[in-house]
Amino acid sequence: MQHEPNPQNVLETYQYLTGIVTPRPIAWVTTISVSGAVNLAPFSFFNAFGANPPVVVFSPTLNRSGGKKDTLRNIEATGEFVVHSSVAKLADKVNLTSKELPPDDSEIELARLHTVPSLKVKPPRLQEAPTAMECKVLQIIPLGTGGISANLVIGEVVMFHISDDVLDPSGKVDPHKLQTVARLGQDFWCHTNDLFEMARP
Numbered sequence: 001m002q003h004e005p006n007p008q009n010v011l012e013t014y015q016y017l018t019g020i021v022t023p024r025p026i027a028w029v030t031t032i033s034v035s036g037a038v039n040l041a042p043f044s045f046f047n048a049f050g051a052n053p054p055v056v057v058f059s060p061t062l063n064r065s066g067g068k069k070d071t072l073r074n075i076e077a078t079g080e081f082v083v084h085s086s087v088a089k090l091a092d093k094v095n096l097t098s099k100e101l102p103p104d105d106s107e108i109e110l111a112r113l114h115t116v117p118s119l120k121v122k123p124p125r126l127q128e129a130p131t132a133m134e135c136k137v138l139q140i141i142p143l144g145t146g147g148i149s150a151n152l153v154i155g156e157v158v159m160f161h162i163s164d165d166v167l168d169p170s171g172k173v174d175p176h177k178l179q180t181v182a183r184l185g186q187d188f189w190c191h192t193n194d195l196f197e198m199a200r201p
Helices: 007-020 070-078 088-096
Strands: 027-032 038-043 046-051 054-058 080-085 131-143 150-162 181-183 189-191
Touching: 027 054, 027 070, 038 070, 054 131, 070 080, 070 131, 070 150, 080 150, 088 181
Parallel strands: none
Antiparallel strands: 027 038, 027 080, 046 054, 054 150, 080 131, 131 150, 181 189
16 A cells, blocks of 8 residues: 555544554653643653753644644743653553643643652652653754644753662663553554663674
8 A cells, every 4th residue: 555645634644654653762741831830741752862962852743733732832931841751650640641631730630640849940850750851942843734743842851860770780771670661553552571682783
């Protein structure tokens, strides 16, 4: 089969794209509004793109009606956010916080989570998450218009928080201990506990 994307088949295009580009790590992002409301939401259009400086990029797409999500509005207003690892023991809560709520309603309360202050940015971090990256925005690049169009949020990591519980004896993050989850197509997720090693040539 072939599929040629066009504005009339956006949802079909989305299904093919998210079904093919897998697994996708999930950025679990806290932001804060100018009025002080804390927002929490997961995004699977996400990855790391450099280490000097450390850079992460995620895309809070426009919603299906073409409106901006709370995360994007907050980042545009404040220029700051925090990314947490989405891990197996919290997968149900990651999924729950994808629910669309009114701007002043709290996904953190909905998921019965707790926050602690960040050190370099205003948005708090999640107490329950084993890792957190405090970020300042370098650039926001909107791509396209209308429903599900991208907004690339490019952020510099200014502080890492890593629980000792997910480190190996040498101080590196141990994937066996971190146990992240990732998104596939449709409603499918995957675990990262089926691991193998290959040394670089």
